[in-house]
Amino acid sequence: MxxxxxxxxxxxxxxxxxxxxxxxxxxxxxxxxxxxxxxxxxxxxxxxxxxxxxxxxxxxxxxxxxxxxxxxxxxxxxxxxxxxxxxxxxxxxxxxxxxxxxxxxxxxxxxxxxxxxxxxxxxxxxxxxxxxxxxxxxxxxxxxxxxxxxxxxxxxxxxxxxxxxxxxxxxxLGIVKVKCDFFGKASHASSWPWRGVNALNAMIQLFVSLDQMRQQIKPDARVHGIITKGGDQANIIPEHTASEFYLRAPSKDYCQELLRRFEGCAQGAATATGCTVKVTADPIIHDxxxxxxxxxxxxxxxxxxxxxxxxxxxxxxxxxxxxxxxxxxxxxxxxxxxxxxxxxxxxxxxxxxxxxxxxxxxxxxxxxxxxxxxxxxxxxxxxxxxxxxxxxxxxxxxx
Ligand SMILES: [Zn+2]
Ligand SMILES: [Zn+2]
Known part of the structure; x- marks a missing residue:
């Protein structure tokens, strides 16, 4: 044989x-x-x-x-x-x-x-x-x-x-990676706080909004991020804060839905605090x-x-x-x-x-x-x- x-x-x-x-x-x-x-x-x-x-x-x-x-x-x-x-x-x-x-x-x-x-x-x-x-x-x-x-x-x-x-x-899971920047206005944090626009407040508001959003998303989806810049020093009202997030889901379509809702949360946080916001989604999507x-x-x-x-x-x-x-x-x-x-x-x-x-x-x-x-x-x-x-x-x- x-x-x-x-x-x-x-x-x-x-x-x-x-x-x-x-x-x-x-x-x-x-x-x-x-x-x-x-x-x-x-x-x-x-x-x-x-x-x-x-x-x-x-x-x-x-x-x-x-x-x-x-x-x-x-x-x-x-x-x-x-x-x-x-x-x-x-x-x-x-x-x-x-x-x-x-x-x-x-x-x-x-x-x-x-x-x-x-x-x-x-x-x-x-x-x-x-x-x-x-x-x-x-x-x-x-x-x-x-x-x-x-x-x-x-x-x-x-x-x-x-x-x-x-x-x-x-x-x-698929992933859309997204960066979010808030822009405010620097001012003395003690003597002139009312002249500043606090970009860290906007960032904290974004995290709070995403925490609320999380209850309304599908169980397999994930939204998680970190603050990469929270300000420069405690006596300056932060004029710029930055963060990055991963938005994950079992389908690419649902990743896009998460991005749409994320943009809403970011816009809302900016409006509430008087900041401007820039949301940048990475063009490379993980399948x-x-x-x-x-x-x-x-x-x-x-x-x-x-x-x-x-x-x-x-x-x-x-x-x-x-x-x-x-x-x-x-x-x-x-x-x-x-x-x-x-x-x-x-x-x-x-x-x-x-x-x-x-x-x-x-x-x-x-x-x-x-x-x-x-x-x-x-x-x-x-x-x-x-x-x-x-x-x-x-x-x-x-x-
Ligand atoms: Zn790994
Ligand atoms: Zn690995």
């Missing part, structure tokens, strides 16, 4: 991930210890491309006009589809790798590196690419890469994200993730093959957002979650940052690398599966 070339390739690649695991973990901890903010991920990008190059992938640095982006290609036997594995590596301000992007980086890189190391060439038509995607936290790097054509010719894309549980599919159950099923089967358990969603957490949502609206994409912490540890917390460098994170990273690589091989070796993923994408609904 002839051996199944896909099965053989999968075994070799999974073994290669195990062989590379110590180096990948070292890389993950190095990135964790050197958190770099969006678009400034110079060290991470250099380390990851260096590693991929060493394992035999062809590297292009600075793709799509973003200096910290990259593309690593492992060619197959001839012309055919392109499967992309995405790697994120940016950190958050002050709290470092509290979203665990060091694990995303090394799982994605590990998948591509293991294919290159184990097989040299993909033994099927087409190619696998690891695309290094900067600035997920706040920069919408993937949208910029798409606009620059980096995903042109990609047939299917995938990545993993660390979480307090393993779920092959979980929704994400919600579009599911692809054909690809998610393959990923789930590969987790089963490597004996990595999938967890029921305990419903304790709401949803976040990702610029991967925009990729998923352009081509068949999956964004599964892999456990790197115990149950109930919130992302963007200091506890999660600790777990992102734990032995559990290593286990999740290794499983993620294997399942990504094996799923990429499935899509190249089994044209029917890729076709099914594409048909589902075209139909526009999850199966």
């Amino acid at each position: 002839a051996a199944d070339p896909l099965d053989e390739a999968k075994t070799k690649v999974a073994d290669a991930v195990d062989r590379l695991a110590d180096e990948l973990e070292k890389l993950s901890l190095q990135i964790h210890a050197n958190p770099e903010l969006c678009f400034k991920e110079e060290k991470a990008s250099a380390w990851l491309t260096g590693f991929l190059e060493k394992q035999g992938a062809r590297i292009e640095r600075g793709v799509g006009g973003l200096p910290t982006a990259f593309r690593a290609t492992v060619e197959g036997t001839g012309p055919g589809p392109t499967v992309a594995i995405m790697a994120e590596y940016d950190a958050l301000p002050n709290i470092g790798h509290a979203c665990g992007h060091n694990v995303i980086a090394t799982a994605g890189t590990g998948a591509g590196a293991a294919i290159a190391a184990a097989l040299g060439k993909v033994p099927f038509a087409g190619r696998v690419q690891v695309i290094g995607t900067p600035a997920e936290e706040g920069g919408a790097g993937k949208v910029k890469l798409m606009e620059a054509g980096v995903f042109k010719g990609v047939d299917a894309a995938m990545m993993i994200h660390g979480r307090c549980g393993t779920q092959v599919w979980r929704p994400s 919600p993730l579009k599911p692809n159950f054909a690809m998610a099923t393959l990923f789930g089967q590969n987790l089963e093959r490597i004996d990595f358990p999938v967890d029921p969603d305990d419903g304790e957490a709401g949803y976040g957002s990702t610029d991967c949502g925009n990729v998923s609206q352009a081509l068949p994409t999956i964004h599964p979650y892999i456990r790197i912490s115990p149950d109930g540890i919130p992302g963007h917390s200091r506890e999660f940052a600790e777990w992102a460098k734990s032995p559990l994170a290593r286990t999740g990273m290794v499983a993620g690398a294997k399942a990504l690589a094996l799923t990429a091989l499935d899509l190249l070796a089994r044209p029917d599966e890729l076709k099914r993923a594409k048909e589902e994408f075209e139909r526009g609904v999850g199966g």
Whole structure:
């Protein structure tokens, strides 16, 4: 009986991930210890491309006009589809790798590196690419890469994200990002307060109005913001205050509805306090993730093959957002979650940052690398599966 070339390739690649695991973990901890903010991920990008190059992938640095982006290609036997594995590596301000992007980086890189190391060439038509995607936290790097054509010719894309549980599919919310500035008039806060117009009062009024609005919005929507400028000194009536907000919802339409209501709240706060207001919505809107159950099923089967358990969603957490949502609206994409912490540890917390460098994170990273690589091989070796993923994408609904 002839051996199944896909099965053989999968075994070799999974073994290669195990062989590379110590180096990948070292890389993950190095990135964790050197958190770099969006678009400034110079060290991470250099380390990851260096590693991929060493394992035999062809590297292009600075793709799509973003200096910290990259593309690593492992060619197959001839012309055919392109499967992309995405790697994120940016950190958050002050709290470092509290979203665990060091694990995303090394799982994605590990998948591509293991294919290159184990097989040299993909033994099927087409190619696998690891695309290094900067600035997920706040920069919408993937949208910029798409606009620059980096995903042109990609047939299917995938990545993993660390979480307090393993779920092959979980929704994400769309986001409209909005900045709001109030302008008043400076005056002495003690001797001439009645000659000032207080831009901080307007800002506080905006937060109060949004708190009232929150009761009247759909339960899955989110409105949250911070004051980035509250004034200059306590003895000056603030003449300028600034804030930024994320308006999130499961659909883009409802994000627009939130923006409409937000503008009303801001206008009302300005009128009440005699200020003027400027509301600036970011032209880049984050899309919600579009599911692809054909690809998610393959990923789930590969987790089963490597004996990595999938967890029921305990419903304790709401949803976040990702610029991967925009990729998923352009081509068949999956964004599964892999456990790197115990149950109930919130992302963007200091506890999660600790777990992102734990032995559990290593286990999740290794499983993620294997399942990504094996799923990429499935899509190249089994044209029917890729076709099914594409048909589902075209139909526009999850199966
Ligand atoms: Zn995050
Ligand atoms: Zn993240």
